[in-house]
Amino acid sequence: MNRPFLTLLATGLSLIPAFALAETLPLPLSGPAYTAANEAYSAYERKDYDLAIAKAREALRQRADVTRLNTLIELAERDKKLRDQPQPLAASRPASAAPGFVAASRGFKAYDREQFGLAAQSARKAITQAPRRREYRLLLIDSLQRQQRLEEADRATSDALGVFANDNTLLMRRKAIRRQLAVPLAIQGYRALEQGNTALAVDQARKAVAWAPEIAANQQLLISALLAAKDYPAAEQAAAGSLALDDRQAAPWILRSYARDRQGKLQPAQADLNRALSLPGLSPSERRDIRLFAVDAALARGEPQHALEQLQTQGNDDSDEVTRRSGAARAALRQKNKGPNSLAQFPPPPLECQESTFGLTCAIWPGSSHDAGTALASQAYAALARKDPATAVALANQAVARAPQNPAYRHLLVSALTEQKHLPEAITAASEGLQTHGDDARLLVMRGRLRQQSGDDAGARDDFTRALALGSLPAYEEAGLYAAIGQRRTARERLQEARASGELASVSDLQVAYLSMQAGDDEAAHAAFRKADASTPLTTTAAQDAAYNAMRLHEDDEAVGYFKRVIDGQKTAEAPLSAQQLFDTRRTVGDVSRTIGLTSTTSYRGNSSSGLSAAPGTSSSGSESNDLLQNSTELSWRPLGYRNGRFVELYGRITDTLWSKNSDSDTGADALQGALGVRVKPFSSVNIMAALERTFPLGSSNVDGDWLVRLGYGSSIGTDLRVDVPSWWTSQLYAEVGHYINDSRDYFNSEWQVGRSYAIGGTGSRWVTFPHVVAAIDYDSKMKSEAGGGFSSGDAGGIGIGNNVRYWFREDVYNAPRSYVDLSLQYRARVFGEDRAKGVFARLTYSY
Template sequence: MNRPLFTLLAAGLSLIPVLAVAETLPLPLTGPAYVAANEAYSAYERKDYDLAIAKAREALRQRADVTRLNTLIALAERDKQLRDQPRTAASGRAAAAAPGFVAANRGFKAYDREQFGLAAQSARTAIAQAPRRREYRLLLIDALQRQQQLEAADQAVTDALGTFANDNTLLLRRQAIRRQLAVPPAVQGYRALEQGNAVLAVTQARKAVAWAPEVAANQQLLISALLAAKDYPGAEQAASAALARDERKAAPWILRSYARDRQGKAQAAQTDVNRALALKGLSASEVRDIQLFAADAALARGEPQQALNQLQALGNDADDAIASRRATARAALRQKSKGLDSVVQAPPPALDCQESPFGLTCAIWPGTVRDAGTAPASQAYAALARKDPAAASALANQAVARAPQNPAYRRLLVSALTEQNRLPQAIAAASEGLQAHGDDARLLVMRGRLRQQVADEDGARDDFSRALALGSLPAYEEAGLYAAIGQRRTARERLQEARSNGELASASDLQLAYISVQAGDDESAHAAFRKADASHRLPPAAAQDAAYNAMRVHEDDEAVAYFERVIDGQKTAESPMSKQQLFDTRRAVGDISRTWGLTSTTSYRGNSSSGLSAAPNSTSSGSESNDLLQNSTELSWRPLGYRNARFVELYGRVTDTLWSKNSDSDTGADALQGALGVRIKPFSSVNIMAAFERTFPLGSSNVDGDWLVRLGYGSSIGTDLRVDVPSWWTSQLYAEVGHYINDSRDYFNSEWQVGRSYAIGGTGSRWVAFPHVVAAIDYDSKMKSNNSGGFESGDAGGIGVGNNVRYWFREDAYNAPRSYVDFSLQYRARIFGEERAKGVFARLTYSY
C-alpha cells in the first residue's frame, strides 16, 4: 500500500533516516461545508447574526478542522449582543466594525476556492488593519505555503512571532517551513560532494544546516564536506555542534574522531570511538563498522598492533573488509619491526546518501564508499528504478557475493526479490543476511513484513519485537511496528513523538497518510489523504487506500466517492486491476452505500433463519410435525450507515405458516406474527450479531407477544460471486442461539454447507450452482414435552447433500450485483435426536 516509502527505507543505505512531515495545512472547504460557511459569512455581512451563527456551526459540524469559523461565531455573538443591548451599542460601535474582518473574510473565501494568491493579498490587508488577529497571520502563512513561497512564509512566521512571542503553533510552523527550505541546498551539497567540489559542498551544507540544524543528515553533510576540504578544525566544530543536539547517533562521534585524529588528538579521537561503541541499540553490523573505523584510525597513526587488536574482536577472515585490513596491519607491523614507516593512508568515513522527497537519507561507511559490490549494486538500484526486478535480483546477488560484509546489499536483494513477488526466496535472503550480520533492525523489519504476507503472524511479531528491542529505528517507523504487534496506544505515542521531534517535517501529505496508516492512526491518515487529494488528485491505487481508510473512520460517502474514482480510473490506468479486483471494489461500494434491505424466505421443513433474519415460530409446539411451509419477510434499515461493518440495524418482520401437514396447526391469518427489533454487529472482522426484538400477533392470531434475545455467528468462504474463474470452493457456517423471555423458551440452530460453486454458463455468469454437503443441528426447549405428557429430547441433527441455484442481479458501473434469488434443495439423514432432522428441506430466498 505504501510501497514507495517503505521500499525506499528498506533498500536505502541509512543508519540515520532524516524524515520530516510537512506542516499540516488546513484543507480548502469543499462541498456542503463550503456552502454552509459561505452562507455564514454572507449572513454576517447582512447583520443576520443568528443565521450566521447557525450556518457556521453547521459547517463546523461537517469540518471541525476549520477552526477559523469559531472566530466568525464569536464576532457574530458579540455583534448580536451589541445590537440587542442599545445601552452598550454606542460604546461598542467601534468594536463592531471588526477591523480587518472584511479583508480576512475575502481571504478565507479565496483560500477555500484555492485562489491562494488572492488569499495572501487579502490576509496582508487584514493584518495591516488588525495586526493582533492571530488567525489572519495563519491565513497568510498557509496561503504562502500553498504557493511554495517558503521564504516569504518563513518571514511571515517571523513577523507573527514578533507579535505573538513563543506561540507554539507558530514555532512549529516555522520549524516545518525551514525543514522544507533546507532540502534543496542539502541535495545540491551532496551532489557537489560526489563530484569532488568540496567548496560548493561546504557552502550548500552550511545553508542546509542554517535552515534546519536539527536534521541529522544536514549535519553529517556539513561535517563530511569539511573533511573533504581538509578543514579538520571546522569539521570537529561541526561534529561537536551535532552532538550537542543529539549524542545518541554513532555518525557524529565517528566523524569527529576522524577530524581529531587528523589534528593529532589521538586520545580524544579514541574516546569518541569508545563513546560510539557504548551507544545503546547498535546492530552487529554497526558495531563492525565502528571497529573498522577504529582499525583504520590506528593504521593511519602508525599503530598496526592496535589495529590488529581492534580487528581481533571481529574475528572473521571471510569478511573481505576485515581480511584486507588485517593483512595491511600485519604488513605494517613487519615494516615497523624493521624500523620503516608503517603509517597507512586512511580515507575519511564516506558519506552515502539517497535522495528522496524527504530530503537526504544518509549513512557513513568505513573508508571509501566503494567496495567490490558497489558497481553491481548501483546497477541493481537503477534496475529497480526502471521496474526491472529480475535484473535487480541478479545484480544484487552479484553485489552480495562480491561484498558479503555489506548489509546494504542484503537489503537490496530482499527488496528486488520482493518486487518479483518471490516471497519465500526474499525471506530466505533476509534470514541469511541476519545470520551473517547479526540483528539488523531493517532486515528484521523487512523479514517481518514478508512473513505477514505469507500469514506467518507469529514470526512477524517476533521480528518486529526484536527490531524494536534494538532501539535504532526512527520513532515513526517504530510506531508502525508497535501497531503491527497490537500495541496501538504505544504506536500512536511514538507517531506523535515523531511529529514532535521533526522526523516527519519534510514528508508529503500522501507519505504522511501511509505512515499514519502503518501506525494505526486512521484519523490522522484520513486528514492526510484529504490534504494530498486536495493538492494533487490521488492516483487510483492511493485513492483506493484512501477509500478503505475513510471506511475505517466511518466516512461512508467519502469512501464511496474514492472507490468510484478508482473504478473510473481503470479505463486509463497504466496497471489496471484484474476483473476480480474490480468486482471486489464494486462490491465494497454496494456494501458501504446500502442503508435499506429486504429479505423474504419461504422454507419447507426446518428453520429458515440466516443472519438473524428469522426465528422459530413461537406458535409451534412440541407435538407438531415440521412438515410445513413458512414464510418470513423482513425490512431492515441502517440509521448510522455501514460504520466499517460495525453497523446497527432496525428491522421489522412478518412470519406466517402458509401450509402444515398437521391439520391442528394454525396457518394463514391464524398463524401470522410480526416482530420489531434492533440488531448490532459490534466487530468489523468477526461476523457476530446480537439482536433484541418484540414479537406480537397479527391478523387473527391469538398467540401472546414475547421478547426475544438472539445471538448469531457466521463464517463463510467463497459465498460471493466470482468473475475470474468458472468454479471455486465454498463454505458457509451459521449458528444462532435465542431465548424467548416470557415463554422461558430456548432454541439453537446451525447449518454448515461445504461444496464447490460453479458459474452456470462459464466465467462471469450471474447464475451460480452450489452442490454441497450439509450438516445441521437444532434444539428447541419447547419440544421437550408433547401434548400427551410424554418427553422428547428437543434436539435433532442430520447430514445430507443439496444444491443451491442463485441468480445475482441489480448492478451498475459502480455497484456489484446487490440482489439475488436463491433456491436450495437438500436431503438429510438423521444422525441423532428427533425425526424432524431427516427428509427433504427446501428454501427460496429473495434478497434485495
C-alpha cells in the same frame, strides 16, 4: 576508508520513480493477434459488425494490452444496433462508421506494420474529424514517439490535454516525453563539464532542467556547472529552485551551502549544512561526511579553531581523513595563519555521473574521497534505475569485493537482490554485511523486511528490535518498526513525537497516512489520505487503502467515494484488479451503502410438526404429522449506516401460515402475526447477531403477544457469487437460540450445508446451482412433553441432500448484484428426536 557520501537518494534513486511513471509505448501487433485485428477493422469498414466484434475479441484475448480494440467493439455494437433497431430520429440516416474511425483504423494498421509515419498522418486526419476521441490522440503521440519526434509528440500531448484536462495518462505521457527530451541535453552538459567547457555545460543543463525539473540529477548538474563557472549567485538560485521542488535530500543543501560560503554568507551557509544534518534517514557515516565538509569550509575561511571544534564531534575517529584535517588545523593555529586559504583548497563537492539511455545517475562527494568501488556502485545504481537488477547485482558484488568496509555497497547489493526477487540471497547478503560492519540499522531493517516476506516473523521481530535499540533511525521509521512488532501504542507515541518535532515535514502526506495506519491511528491516517489526495489525486491502490481506512472510521460515504474511484480507475491503472477483486470491491460498495433490506421467504416442510417452522407462539403436538406452507416477510433499516460491519438494524416482520395439512392448525388471517425489533451486530469480523423483538397478533389471530430475545451465529465460505471460476466449494452454517419471555419458551435451530457451487452457463454467469449435503438440528421446549404414556424430547436432528438454484440481479457499474431469488429443495432423513426432522423441505427466498 570512510564510506563516501552518496547523494543517490537525491539523484540516482530519484530516477526510479521517474521511470516508473513513464508509460511503455504499446507494442505493434504481430502474428495471430495482428491478423485477427486486421480482419476486425476490415469487417467493420464493410459493415460486417458481427465478424468485426468476434475478431476484435479474439485479438484482445491474445493481446489484452491493445485496449484500442475495445473502441472498435463499442462502435461495432453501436452501429449494429442502429442498423437492426433504428430509432425514429435515426431511421432516415444510414449507419456509417464513426467520424474519424476509418482514418484511425488505417493508422492502427500502419502502427502494427511499424509504419509510424503513416500512422501519425492517419491519426492527424482522424483527430481533425473526431477531436474528442482520446485514443486517436494517443495513436498520434505513440507514433511520434516511435519516430523520436519528441518535440512534436510533446506538442501533440499538450494539445490533447487542452481537450482532456487533467487526464492522468496524458499527464504521465507528457512527463515521460519531456524526460526523454532532457536526456541528451543532460548527457551533453555533463560531458562539457568534464571537459572544462563550463559555458556549454551551464547552457545544456538549463535546457535539461527546463524540460524535466523534477529529475534531481538535472538539478545537480546545473548547480555543479554554475559552481564550476564560479557563478555563485546563480548557483545559489539554482539550488534554491531545486529545494523548492524537494527539500528532503541532502545534496542541494550542501551545494547551496558551498555557493553561499563562497559569497561570504557564512551564517546562511552554516544553516544549510545544519539543515542537511537534520534530515531524517541519514546514517552516521553520512553525517560524518557533512561534518568533514564543514571542517573543510572552516579551514578554507582561515578558521582553524572552528575546524577543530567540528572535528571534536567525531569522537574517537582516527581515520586518515580526520587525522589529516586535525593536523592542518593545528598547523594553522601554530602559524597564527588567520587569513583564508586559496579557493583551490576548498573545491566544490565533485559531481560524478553515469550515463544511460534513461539519463544521468549522479552522486556528489563532500568531505571524503572516492574508493575502489565508487564507479561500480554508480553503475549498479544506474542499472537499478533502468530496471536491470541482474546487472545491478553483479556490479554491486564487485563494489563490495573492492571496498568491503563500505556499508553503502552492502545496502545496494541487498536492494538489488530484493529487486531481483532473490529473497534468500538478499537475506544472506544482509547477514554478511552485519557480520562485517556490526549492527547497522539500515541492514537490520532491510533483513527484517525480507524475513517478513519469507514468513520468518520471529527473525523479523528480532531484527526490528535490534534496529530500534540502536536509536539511530528517524522517529517516524521507528514508529513503523514498533507497529511491525506489535507495539502499536509505542508506534503512535513515536509518530506523535515525529509530528511534534517537525520530522514529518520531510515525509509525504501519503507516507504519513501509511505510517499512521501501521501504528493503528486510523484518524491520523484518514486526515493524511485527505491531504495527500487534495494535492495529488491518489492512485487506485492508495484510494482503495483510503477507502478501507474510512470504513473503519464509519465514514461510509467517503469510503464509497474512494471505492468508486478505484473502479473508475481500472482502465488506466498500472496494476489493475483481477476480475474477482473488482467484483469484491463492487460487493463492498453495495454492502457499505445499503441502508434498507427486504427479505421474503416462503417455506414448505413435509411430514413435520409445526415446531419452529410455525409462527412463533403457535403450538402443536410434537408427534403429529403436519405439512406446512409458511411465509415470513421482513423489512429492515440501518439508521446508523454500515459502521464497518458493526451495524444496528430496526426491523419489522409479518409471518403467516398459508396452508397446513393439519386441519386443526390456524392458517391465513387466523395465523397472521407481526414483530418489531432491533438487532445488533457487535463485531466486524465475527458474524454474531443479537436481537430483541416484540411479537403480536394480526388479523384474527388469537395468539398472545410476547417478547423474544435471540442470538444468532453464522459462518460461510463461498456463498457469494464468483466471477473468476466456473465452480467453487461452498459451506454455510447458521445457528440461533431464542427465548420467549412471557411464554417461558426456549428454542434452538441450526443448519449446515456443504457442497460445491456451479455457475450455470459458465464463469461469470449470474445463475448458480448449489448441490449439497445438509445437517439440521432444532429444539423447542414447548414440544417437550409427556402424553399418552409416550415421551417427546422436543428435539430433532436430520441429515440429507439438497440443491439450491439462485439468480443474482440488480447490479450496476459500482455495485455487485444486490438482490437474488433462491429456490432450495432438500430431503432429510431423521437421525434422532422427533419425526419433524425428516421429509421434504423447500424454500423460496427473495432478498432485495
